[in-house]
Amino acid sequence: MLLEMKDICKDYPQGKEVVKILKNVDLTVEEGDYLAIMGPSGSGKTTLMNIIGCLDVPTSGSYSLNGEDISRASENHLADVRNSTLGFVFQSFYLLPKLSARDNVALPLLYAGVKKRERSRRAVAALEMVGLGDRVDFMPNQLSGGQQQRVAIARAMINEPKILLADEPTGALDSTSGHQVMDLFDQLNAAGTTIVLITHEPAVGQRAKRVRRILDGRLLAEGEGGVGDAW
């Protein structure tokens, strides 16, 4: 089991009250899986994603990733896990505007302590993999939205993560670019990368092997809710 969540709860204090964002979530992801988590805004899907991505810690419950219980891990250890085990793709790319595509892609390797020459070599290889081998020295503002998202995917994949986490990866793209990005995800999954993505677009969710729905902080059982529903 690559990822196993048991009875995860997350509370946020809001004024004097405590809001329960996640309620007793159980989730397992196998190696090679391709899971879409769908839910309307405010359903808690981003919070769930943050906890899966080790950006946030649950209030209660246990979370083990890659065979390691990390629900109570230290901040530094979580940073290392994010660096080595997880790859992130965000809705609005989050490329650093003053770094070239190559340097953006190489950034996680810097934190992993890889030497400069090796960083550059692997960054170019990752850019070639996402079809941007001819754009390595372009700055983000010289690239289209779809290209920027592919740079971000190259960055997410550079440390060969166990899980690729994507938060609305096509939300800021036109449909053509969105399709290209989803094709890329299919390729990566076919090559063995486990993918977890959150989306509210049914078309995106349909490309995943499995869909889980989240509503008011509760993760519904598989098949519950139906794929084509509008939210």
Added chain:
Amino acid sequence: MFENISLAFQGIWGHKMRSFLTMLGIIIGIAAIITIVSTIKGTNDQIKESLIGSGTNAVTVQLYQDTYPYTISQWNPAPEGVLPVAEETRQELEELDSVVAVSCYNTRRVDSYESDVCYQNKGFSGEIYGVDESYFSVAGYRLSHGRNFLEEDFASFRKVAILDAGAVDSLFVNKDPVGEILEIKGEPFTVVGVVDKKAQSGYAIESYRDYVMYAQNSSGGKVFIPGTAWPIAYNFDEPQAVILKAASTDDMTTIGQKAEDILTKAQITASTGNFSYKSDDLMGQAAQLQEFSNATNNQLLWIAGISLLVGGIGVMNIMLVTVTERTREIGLKKAIGARKRRILWQFLTEAAALTSIGGILGVGAGLGLSRFIASAMGTPTAVSYPAIAVAVLFSMFIGVIFGMIPAVKAANLNPIDALRRE
């Protein structure tokens, strides 16, 4: 680390105007400090140089009565019981550590109305010296005209004399003194040469007394005769003074003190009159004068320090703005695995780079300013390399101190909040 530095310079270069304005406080503070320190050092060097005579390293040890130098003259006769310097004593002095050369000499103060020294019935006021072969080189004189004393002059008690520029001025008007005959205590002495001080510029002062006399501009000049001819004019058993050449300026005080002890013990046989040999502690006197000038300038340094504090607060302010502006960058970096400490160092490095560049520019501005002041107001300035190093290091330190709060703020940002903010 290298990554951080290059990132820091990118950040600074990316906001040239803002970075420069932020640095301005540091630049002004450091420039003020460098200017003040240069002025202090310039004044100190000038005091030291004019008091000690740079390069000569000569220490004069002479007879004192109580706390005043005892100058022999018609009214101050040679005291009883004080012997001339014996050969053994001279050797003892020569064997002292870091003594390069020793010269013994007799000296008297003469006044024109006494007619001790005359040229064509014109009396001379000043000092007369009976010197040995090494005197001119030890005391830092250079032959400017005529010839030096020869071995035969000493060996056969020749009645020859050498004058310094002051004596030439007061005795000879528009006339070459070499070859002229001086009358010293009624004996004819032939002038063979003229010497002057090896001073680099102006008058070199070799004792505190000279300094006072220099200030009063009343030195009449000096007439030198061979020490062996001294008894022809005066007495052979008059007390002598000693001038020692030290290996370095820093040795002068110690050598002076050792020579005082040796000479006092060996030369003074009578216990009456409170006589002793004392050296001019020029280093000590220089230090006193320097302290006086430092005391006034140190207050200025504190004021300049306040402008550095203000500059540092400006840096902190801008760094806080930078952290806020770059919240998303920080969040992203944390999300892809940057540890807290790495973010902390990134911003600390940026603040330190900012203030270090400010410090370096400030040093440049300060050096320019002090040179300008030197030429405009005629005050001496000198470059102090330790002060430059300290100024640059200190400005870097200011960056670290005032960058700490913004950097900690950046490092503690929650990646979720940081990424959510648009």
